[in-house]
Amino acid sequence: MPLSRPAEREHIHTRTVTCQGFRRADGLWDIEGHITDIKTYGFTNHDRGEIPAGEPVHGMWIRVTVGDDLVIRAVEAEMEYAPFSACDAIAPNYENLIGLKLGPGLRKQIRERTGGVHGCTHLNELMGPVATTAFQTIFPILAKESLEAPEENDTKPPRRNPLINTCHGWRSDGPAVKRISPDFYTGDK
Known part of the structure; x- marks a missing residue:
């Protein structure tokens, strides 16, 4: 059942998070996350100039490669849209997540490795849905294969x-x- 009818209002902002899980030919798993933030109005940005309505303020991607054990083997981050020209320089830091296990305590470990000035708030937030997508992707397949x-x-x-x-x-x-x-x-x- 959807939410109740809202009060009269004006649409201002849309955040979209999309995650997909893939089984690779080599037996590993790729989990990809994409986050966008879009305004319904145009505005001027110091680094990008005019950002028209509908153009993403944030458009960021992350791909995490894990094994059946949910240990991160590889990470790739990319910033297609960011509010500051310096934002994309932090993307390589996400390789610091290699070796972490998706599961309890993950958020704390992410903050320790890519928190604050060592990372991107949006990519760090995206890791939550990425981890959930990994569970949703991997465990049903492993359970099915176990039964077979x-x-x-x-x-x-x-x-x-x-x-x-x-x-x-x-x-x-x-x-x-x-x-x-x-x-x-x-x-x-």
């Missing part, structure tokens, strides 16, 4: 579902975990 090859998994202990306790729906004592990952269900049995 059960004999390989019969001798291994069940792998913890990394989504457990990440939100209300995935709480360890909830109906979804009881149904999907019963080995890790902590509610009444």
Whole structure:
């Protein structure tokens, strides 16, 4: 159900975040994020001159390459549109994220490596949806493949579902975990 009918208002700004997940031929995964900020009015920018209505103020990309273990193997960042001419100089710093694991504590580690003057607020924000997209891309495929090859998994202990306790729906004592990952269900049995 959509939101309720709003009060009378004027549209001023649109932020769009798009993320896509890809399985590579080499077995790794590419997760790409794109963020744009667009105004409904034109304005003058010191570095870019006149920015007309509809032209992005921010248009930034990031590609994170991870393995099945969600450890970052490579990062590429690009700034197609930025408010200052110096912004794109920081893009190579995102290689400092190599070695981090997508999961708990990621935001703090990103701030430590690319926070403040060592990074871009917009690219750092984009890493949240990128990480979520990685989970949405990778885990369903690995789960499906695991079910298709059960004999390989019969001798291994069940792998913890990394989504457990990440939100209300995935709480360890909830109906979804009881149904999907019963080995890790902590509610009444």
